[in-house]
Amino acid sequence: MVGIAEVARAAGVSTATVSRALSGRGQVSDAARAKVQAAVDALGYVMSASASSLASGRTRNIGVLVPLLDKWFYATVLSGIADVLSRHGYDIALYNLTDDPAQRAGVFDTSLRRSRIDGLITLTVELSDPERDGILALGMPVVAVGAPNHGIPALTVDDRAVAHAATSHLIALGHREIAHIGSGRAGGEVPARRREGYEQALHQAGIAPRAELFAHADFTIEAGHAAALELLRRTDRPTALFAASDEMAFGALFAARELALDVPGDVSVVGVDGHGMSGFFGLTTVDQFPQAQGERAAHAVLAALGLEAPAGAPELPFELVLRTSTAPPA
């Protein structure tokens, strides 16, 4: 393996100059820089990450904490993060959190504390208080996307406004019996806010939210399906369904089909996310541009590390996308 000493020799300079030329820190003459670059290219030199990290304290590596890697939303945000970081020469350390306490402990107590990363991005994870404290104690920039775990700076969409937009759309179409599939406080901040936005929109339209029109689901397509079946089988069937995620909305669409209900003839459905398949389902949804959220998060850590100018507000955009799953009630 060719090291910095060999490069220095080939370039006719000291190792210190090679280091400075390659890192961009400190002054190096153009002549020296050129010689170093030539030697690097000729020898195919690549700096050892561990040696550099040990000496400098910088790792050029960002940790990403993800729950449920195989869910479209997280995978898409991750893809946005990877794009930006890769373009800046940063590597990604991926930490997939499961429900297994031992596995989580390993991540929080060991992996994250090995000094392997310069910063951390957490994707909508509900953290326990000790977990959150552990993260803050890492002493490195942390950016949360989605969930505002108290104390961790978060990039969030205004989930109340998202739900409000979806619900208002249904109200504007003339619906009064609007059910909601999601979760309350138990599911964490995000679902809770979406439910609030839903209820707020109803209130503003002079409609009292009815407990029977709320169905709990854990954001999977299966749970959305089950919840929708229950709601749509009621004798006083709602004319519209607002699901707190597109995958749950997909489940609802399948449920409607099973019950031989026409969408949007018999029931309108709205989701949240902008899932890649929502177009095919004709699903009206509130797109929250997850790929862009990942990109924003990556830029935010880079900014916190002083590598980029800080970006603007932490508020993320969203947009109601109208498709064929919503229409006025029959």
Next chain:
Amino acid sequence: MVGIAEVARAAGVSTATVSRALSGRGQVSDAARAKVQAAVDALGYVMSASASSLASGRTRNIGVLVPLLDKWFYATVLSGIADVLSRHGYDIALYNLTDDPAQRAGVFDTSLRRSRIDGLITLTVELSDPERDGILALGMPVVAVGAPNHGIPALTVDDRAVAHAATSHLIALGHREIAHIGSGRAGGEVPARRREGYEQALHQAGIAPRAELFAHADFTIEAGHAAALELLRRTDRPTALFAASDEMAFGALFAARELALDVPGDVSVVGVDGHGMSGFFGLTTVDQFPQAQGERAAHAVLAALGLEAPAGAPELPFELVLRTSTAPPA
């Protein structure tokens, strides 16, 4: 940050003994081991990854090369990998390959060569020859899942057999006009083999494959949709469709619905993958257990690193799952 010296002092032993006690290499008395562990717990010591790597040459980090992070299949395999590695105290370095030559060059020429990882897993990526050579030159264990890039040991399902199973199922139902959505040589090894398996099954049934019944698609739902539209609009419409991936099959199902064709009444559809949503679509598919593929790949690198006993054959299982999208032709 508490270091090994502080632990040694607290435990009343030398740093060498601490190192041995924690790494499990070399002989350490039970008494010493206990004292070290107590000191570690008391001080909350976690070893510095860079210092340890620099001195030992081991990183406790495995690289994973992924194309298209936001596709269900890759995300699911990745999830399986993460599960196993995390359980073994290994971290993951995630490298997302894009089509951008500069980005790819950065990954192959720099990121992978920084001595940041002990081993590498590549997920069905079509690598250029120099890229593949670069990987082999890394001098570390490499495991490919899916694509048998020449020279890299691969865990693969028998893609010919997979396609053969899907096609034979349609033939057994009585279909003769069976179209295929996938790609030929151009798309890489995997699609090519699936097409071979498809044609082989036809031949064995005495059916001559017809060029008009092959439609190219790039494994996205959009492309599957477009390909199916084209096939299903033919006057001599095929009675069955074999799509080389579930997502393309989903596209085909949407296409059938748009054309007011009944599935399976007017046309049968089979996919490949065992996608999480295939059950909801009622899609008959050949499940290839992607999560388990990831787990197998992780075990394979660990075995190559001498941390586990080598597992069995590199052949991965698959299974035809019958659902409601296939039936005898009308």
Next chain:
DNA sequence: TTGAAAGCGCTAACAA
């Protein structure tokens, strides 16, 4: 702008 040299925190001979 450059170079010499002292670490960064750990591991692994080697000697005891």
Next chain:
DNA sequence: TTGTTAGCGCTTTCAA
């Protein structure tokens, strides 16, 4: 079984 110590390959003072 343990301790001493020389690196591992860089970065960063400090002095020139």
